[in-house]
Amino acid sequence: MREILIQLAAAFFGSLGFAALFGMRRRYLLPAALGGLLAWGVYLLLAERTGVFAACLASAAFGVLYAEVLARLYKTPATLFLIPAVIPLVPGGALYYSMDSAVRGDLAMARVYGSQTLNTALAIAAGMSFALAIRELRTKR
Amino acid sequence: MAITREQEPVLLDGLLDMAALLLDAGAEISRVEDTISRLGRAYGAQRVEVFVITSIISLTMEFPGREAITETRRVRSDSSTDFYRVEKLNALSRRCCAAPLPPEELRDQVAAVAAGRKPFRSVLIGSILGSGAFTIFFGGTVWDALAAIVFGVLICLLQRYLGRTRINTVASNLLISMLIGLGVGGLTMLLPMLHMDMILIGDIMLLIPGMAMTNAVRNLLVGDTISGVVRLAESLVWAGALAGGFMAAMLLLDTLR
Numbered sequence: 001m002r003e004i005l006i007q008l009a010a011a012f013f014g015s016l017g018f019a020a021l022f023g024m025r026r027r028y029l030l031p032a033a034l035g036g037l038l039a040w041g042v043y044l045l046l047a048e049r050t051g052v053f054a055a056c057l058a059s060a061a062f063g064v065l066y067a068e069v070l071a072r073l074y075k076t077p078a079t080l081f082l083i084p085a086v087i088p089l090v091p092g093g094a095l096y097y098s099m100d101s102a103v104r105g106d107l108a109m110a111r112v113y114g115s116q117t118l119n120t121a122l123a124i125a126a127g128m129s130f131a132l133a134i135r136e137l138r139t140k141r
Numbered sequence: 142m143a144i145t146r147e148q149e150p151v152l153l154d155g156l157l158d159m160a161a162l163l164l165d166a167g168a169e170i171s172r173v174e175d176t177i178s179r180l181g182r183a184y185g186a187q188r189v190e191v192f193v194i195t196s197i198i199s200l201t202m203e204f205p206g207r208e209a210i211t212e213t214r215r216v217r218s219d220s221s222t223d224f225y226r227v228e229k230l231n232a233l234s235r236r237c238c239a240a241p242l243p244p245e246e247l248r249d250q251v252a253a254v255a256a257g258r259k260p261f262r263s264v265l266i267g268s269i270l271g272s273g274a275f276t277i278f279f280g281g282t283v284w285d286a287l288a289a290i291v292f293g294v295l296i297c298l299l300q301r302y303l304g305r306t307r308i309n310t311v312a313s314n315l316l317i318s319m320l321i322g323l324g325v326g327g328l329t330m331l332l333p334m335l336h337m338d339m340i341l342i343g344d345i346m347l348l349i350p351g352m353a354m355t356n357a358v359r360n361l362l363v364g365d366t367i368s369g370v371v372r373l374a375e376s377l378v379w380a381g382a383l384a385g386g387f388m389a390a391m392l393l394l395d396t397l398r
Contacts, residue, residue: 004232010278013270021267021347022167023225023259077231079168081226083352090351093279096342099384103391120214125358132363 011040011088019084026078031070032066035085038065041111043089053123055059060086060127085127144184148244153200156180160198162255163230167222169356170194170365182239194306195371203373206391221304222352225259261301264279268297268347275346281339288328288335289343292321296347298355303342314382322390340389346382348383350376 015036019029042062046055063085064078071078098113144152156177163173173193181189181202196216203209233250236242242250272293272356276286296317303313321344329337353376361369 002237007278010274012220013274014278017267017270017272017274019224020263021271022222023263025225025228025325028282062176075235076228077168077172079172079320080227083167083222087346088278089352090346090349090355092275092342092346092349092351095349095384096338096345099387100338100391102384103388123355125356125362128355128359134366 007044008037008040012037014086015087018087022083024080024084028074028076031074032081032084035063035066035070035081038066039085040088053119056089056120056123057091057127057130058082060124063089063130064131064135065130068131070141071117079118082128086124089120089124091117143230144204144244146207148205149198149202149207150212151248152184152244153210153212155244157198157212158248158251158255159230159234160193160200161214161216162251163228164193164195164198164216165221166226166230167352167356168227168230170360171363173198176231176385179238180234180241183241183283184244193273194272194365194368204238206367223259223329224345225257226254229254229257231251239302252269264301265294265297268293272296272343274343276339276343279339281336281343285336285339286324286343289340292325292340293347296321296322296344299358310379311382314348316381318383318386319390321348326390326394330398345383345387350379353379 001132012033016029016033018036019032024032039059039062043055043059046058050058063082066085067078067081070081072074094113098110098117101107101109101113155293158189159180160173160177163176166178168176169191174191177191177200178189180198181191185204186202187205187280188209189202190199190201192199197214199211201209201211215228230251233247233254237247241247269290273286276289277283281289299317299320300313303317308316322341325337325340325344328372329335329340353372357372359369360366360372
C-alpha cells in the first residue's frame with residue numbers, strides 16, 4: 001500500500017514537472033499533474049489483472065478522455081493535458097535496462113527489455129488512437 | 142473580412158508562419174491542418190488545401206472569382222515542446238475565426254507569439270521536479286533523487302547552451318548523454334550508497350524522445366503516414382544517440398574500474 005502511494009505521489013510530481021518543463025501556464029499545472037496521477041492509478045488498478053500491455057492501453061485511453069474533458073472546460077488544445085497525463089507510462093526503466101544489458105553483452109536480456117520498451121510505446125499509442133477515434137466519430141466533417 | 146488580391150500573399154504568409162510555429166511547438170499534424178483550413182475559410186476562401194509533414198507545409202487558397210495561389214514553407218524544427226506557444230496560437234486562431242483580423246495584423250500577432258518562449262525558470266523547475274520524481278517513481282531512494290536532480294539541472298543547462306549553437310539533435314543527445322553517464326558513473330563510484338541505474342533512469346526521462354515516439358505512432362495510426370514514418374525514424378535515431386552516449390560512458394568507466 002505504501003509503495004502504491006509513493007508511486008502515485010511520484011507520478012503526480014513527475015507530471016507536474018513535465019507540464020512545467022513544457023511551459024504550461026500556472027493555472028493549468030495542477031489539473032495536468034492530477035491527470036498523471038489518475039492515469040497511473042488506472043494502470044495500477046489493471047496491471048495485475050490484465051497484464052501490462054492492456055493496462056498501458058487503457059491508461060493512455062483514459063488520458064485522452066481526461067484531456068478532452070479538461071480541454072472543453074478550459075478551451076485549450078487537448079494535447080496540453082494529454083502529454084503530462086501519459087508521461088508516467090513512458091518506459092524509461094525498460095529503455096535503460098535494455099541499454100545496460102547491451103553494454104554488458106547480455107543480448108538476450110537486451111532483447112527482452114527492448115521489446116518491452118517497444119510494446120509499451122505501442123500500447124500508449126494504440127490507447128490514444130482508440131480514444132481519439134471515438135472522439136472523431138462524434139465530430140462531423 | 143474581404144481579402145483583396147494584394148492581401149492574399151500576406152494572409153498566406155501569416156497562416157504559414159502560424160502553422161510552422163504550431164508544428165514546432167508540438168501540435169499534432171492533424172491539428173495544424175485543421176486550424177489552418179478553418180482560418181482560411183473564415184477569411185472567405187472557397188477552397189483551402191493545406192498539407193503538413195514534419196519538414197514542409199504547403200498551403201493553397203482560392204478566393205471566389207480569383208486564381209488559386211500556393212505557397213510552401215520549409216520548417217526546420219528543433220521540436221522543443223512549448224505549451225506556451227501552442228496556447229497563445231490557439232487563442233489567436235479562435236479569436237480570428239470568430240472575427241478575422243486584417244492579414245497584416247494576423248501576421249504581426251503571430252510574430253509576437255514567435256518572439257516569446259516558455260520561461261526558462263519553469264523549464265528549470267520542471268527538470269528538477271521531473272528528474273527527482275521519476276527517480277523515486279522507478280524505485281530510487283531520496284539520495285538517488287537528489288543526485289538525479291543535480292544532473293537534471295545540468296541537462297537543462299546543457300540543452301539550453303547547445304540549443305543556441307548549430308549542433309544537431311543527434312550530436313547533442315550523444316554529447317549530453319555521454320557527459321551525464323560519465324558524471325553519474327563517477328559519482329556512484331565515489332558514493333557507493335547511490336544507485337546508478339535509478340539516477341540515470343530519472344535523468345533519461347528528461348532526454349527520452351518518448352513524446353515524439355508516441356506522437357509518431359499516433360500519426361501512423363490516424364493516417365498521417367508520411368509524418369508518422371519520418372517522426373518515428375527521427376525519434377529512433379535520437380533514442381539511438383542517447384543509448385550510444387550512455388553506452389560509451391559505461392564502457393569508458395568499465396575500463397577505468
